[in-house]
Amino acid sequence: MTQPVPLIAGNWKMNGLAAAMDEARAVAAGLGATPARVAICPPATLVERLARALAGGAVLVGGQDCHPKASGAFTGDVAAEMLADAGASLVIVGHSERRAGYGETDAVVADKARAALRAGLEPIVCVGETLAEREGGRALAVVSEQARGSLPAKLAGRDFCVAYEPVWAIGTGLTPTTPQIEEVHTAIRAVLVEMFGETGRRAPILYGGSVKPANAAEILHAAEVGGALVGGASLKAEDFLGIIRGV
Numbered sequence: 046m047t048q049p050v051p052l053i054a055g056n057w058k059m060n061g062l063a064a065a066m067d068e069a070r071a072v073a074a075g076l077g078a079t080p081a082r083v084a085i086c087p088p089a090t091l092v093e094r095l096a097r098a099l100a101g102g103a104v105l106v107g108g109q110d111c112h113p114k115a116s117g118a119f120t121g122d123v124a125a126e127m128l129a130d131a132g133a134s135l136v137i138v139g140h141s142e143r144r145a146g147y148g149e150t151d152a153v154v155a156d157k158a159r160a161a162l163r164a165g166l167e168p169i170v171c172v173g174e175t176l177a178e179r180e181g182g183r184a185l186a187v188v189s190e191q192a193r194g195s196l197p198a199k200l201a202g203r204d205f206c207v208a209y210e211p212v213w214a215i216g217t218g219l220t221p222t223t224p225q226i227e228e229v230h231t232a233i234r235a236v237l238v239e240m241f242g243e244t245g246r247r248a249p250i251l252y253g254g255s256v257k258p259a260n261a262a263e264i265l266h267a268a269e270v271g272g273a274l275v276g277g278a279s280l281k282a283e284d285f286l287g288i289i290r291g292v
């Protein structure tokens with residue numbers, strides 16, 4: 046069975062002015078010979094500048110969200126085609142901050158994943174349970190249902206990733222135990238194989254939520270973990286490189 050190439054993606058969220066480009070350049074300069082693919086998803090305002098600054102190097106640039114439509118009267122939104130035009134090659138869809146803050150349903154997330162494919166971007170589709178759902182013993186059911194609803198059939202044969210990000214682990218310093226991560230990733234893998242066959246066996250399943258240099262190696266070597274989606278610790282090149290070294 047071919048092992049998926051691990052992906053370490055940094056999600057800068059709503060952080061980053063022009064000066065932050067230096068951190069991205071430092072990541073590119075410090076990468077060395079890593080077996081991982083590495084991506085930075087800056088705010089939309091920096092996608093083009095970052096793509097230009099990193100052109101020709103190993104660090105990919107991604108968007109943090111996209112609108113389902115290619116163009117139109119959607120004030121403030123960014124189309125997947127615009128991200129691709131600006132030099133992005135990936136896009137995060139369905140991040141829990143978008144699901145919670147903007148009411149994005151699984152159906153909307155699936156539309157966004159379709160938009161990413163239409164524009165030639167690789168979608169990183171996020172799923173994850175809340176603390177109440179985990180404490181209620183429903184983590185596996187919630188995450189499996191989100192995956193089924195958020196992954197469009199069109200992903201078959203295409204490159205995509207799923208990111209498991211427990212909502213309670215994002216930005217909190219809390220992480221699930223390694224067995225808990227493996228249990229959820231194994232459940233997601235089963236859904237992927239059921240939905241997409243061979244494509245589903247290959248797609249990396251990233252873990253996200255308080256990944257730091259200190260816990261990266263253990264998390265990244267857990268069963269069915271195919272990389273990481275990193276928020277806070279991706280803002281500093283030294284921390285992000287420390288995580289990449291954990292692959």
Ligand code: PGA
Nearest residue numbers: 215216254255275276277
């Ligand atoms: P964090 O965020 O690494 O700051 O916990 C992860 C994410 O939201 O993708």
